[in-house]
Amino acid sequence: MLTILFLTFFVLLLINMPIAFALGIATAVTLLTDPVLPINSIVTRAFVGVDSFTLLAIPFFIIAGELMNACGITERIVAFARSLVGFIRGGLAHVSIVSSMFFAGISGSATADASALGSMIIPAMKKNGFDADYAVAVNASSSAIGPIIPPSIMMVIYGSIANVSIASLFLAGFVPGIAMGLGLMGVAYYIAKKRNYPAPPRSELPPILGSLKEAALALLMPIIILGGIFSGVFTATEAGVVAVAYAAIIGTFVYKTLSFKLVGTLLIDAAVTTAAAMFLIAMATSFAWLLAWAGFGAAVLGVLGGISSNPTVALMLIVLFILILGLFIEGIPILIIFTPVLLPVIQGLGIDPVFFGVIMVLSVVIGSVTPPVGILTYISCAIGGITISQAMRGLVPFCAVLVFVLFLCVLFPPLVMTVPAIFGN
Structure with missing residues (x-):
């Protein structure tokens, strides 16, 4: 079979x-x-895969991201990031990374980050003398932060499969997401210095307080969403509804950039994206069920047990397996197919499912950057006007940093679990 x-x-x-x-x-x-x-088992299992209250968060977060982007939020976040870090050597690269960290708290999607921010920053970097491979590599790798810093669509999917607290997963993503951003900024600075890229003087940048005032409403959105979830005021699914309402209100009455015609177009785009995502989840769920029926999980456990009984070693082997799969398969199918297969394995090894969830999401988003299937690199290359092979020179050091942060989290679980412990999750 x-x-x-x-x-x-x-x-x-x-x-x-x-x-x-x-x-x-x-x-x-x-x-x-x-x-x-x-x-007909394929139909029944596909229905079970999408018949989840938790997964209702996905279309709402997609709609909220579309609305916030249409409101001009992207430009305001980039301007604020530019006032903060634009003066560092390789300034626009750091702006891209910090913008991705802020934008992650709004969209929860790596592809949304790559397309929305990349369409602004990659052309600007090329215009200011940065090599195209560097601009593409910065955008693709920094977009991987999107599913790590909460809210995160991938963590919602994992939480619904593993039946663990979405709030705990969101909290556990903070430190790894920030570590990814800082690591990428370190590599960006080193390469910028090596290639002698410039940075504008502080005097040419917008004032921090002025740009913060412009971006304040955008930056308030993740605070409202996460504050409501962590305080127990609403669930992760209900948070998606709150995000849509908030985006609609500020877009219509504050920024005054939303119209009924534009909202209709955005809703159609969001419906298409949601339908594609849900169909993928349904088919991946059927595939995963068949794997479990055929005893794939027991086979994996037997192989890992034969190699080592040490949980850390076993987890590192699982991570390597996921990273290799990520070279050929998109992230969400990997998450849906292998989470139910690997959960009994990690529970047998005494590994916390929340910790494992963050490690899984980290592993699959890195696969979204690495060719030949890396969707974030494809999006960034399309914007930058170069091929995947041309982007590889710039991509390697940034991917190396992401992998380093991943294995650092595997070796030092407190990096992931301290924040949930502080908040009692």
Whole structure:
């Protein structure tokens, strides 16, 4: 069964079949060859995969991100980040990274960060004398922070599968997300100094207080969302509704950039994005169920147990496995397929499922940067007007830092779990 499932899936990927269809077709073909399981199992398992109150947060966060971007929030966040770090050597690179850290608290999506911020910053960096491969690498790698700093769509998906607290996952993402940002800024500074990139003097930058005033309402949004979740006022799903209402109010009555016509277009775009995401989740859930039925989890546990009984060593092997998968498969399918398979394994090793969730999300978002399937790199290359191979020179050191932060979190769990412990989660 497993042979047919994996063989069909990878053959379909090799002929460039969209991954959601590859997952669904591979599952259907395997069920047709099995005398025990009925073919309609794929439909029932797909329905179970999306029939979750928690997953309602996804369309609301997508809509909120679309509304906030249409309101001109992106420009205000970039201006504020520029006033903070634009004077450092390689200034616009640091602006890109810090903007991604702020924007992560609004969109919860890496692809939203890559497209919204990249369309502004990559052309500006090229115009100011930065090499295209550097601009693309900075945008692609910094966009990976989006699903780590809360709120995070990927953490919502993991929490719904693993049945763990979304609030705890959000809290656990703070330190790793900030560590990623600081690490990327260190690499950006080193390369900027090596390539002799300039930075404008402080006098040419907008004043910090003025830019903060302009961006204050945007920066207040994640505070309201996270404060409401952590205080217990509303759930993560209800937080999505609050985010949409907040974005609509400030866009209509404060910034006055939203119209009924524009809102209609944004809702259609958000509906298309949501439908694609939900179809992917449904097909990945069916695929994951078939893996579990075939005993893939027990096989993984047996292999890991045969190599080492040390939880840290086992977790590092799992991370390496996920990183390799990320070279060929998108992040969300990996998360949905392997979370239910690996959860019994990590629980048997005594690893906290919240800690494992953050490690899983970190691992799959790094896969979103690394070619040949790295969607964040593809988006950034399209904006920068270069090929993936041209971007590789600049991408390697930034990916190395992301991997370093990941293994640092694996080796030192308090980096992930201290903040949830402080807040009693």
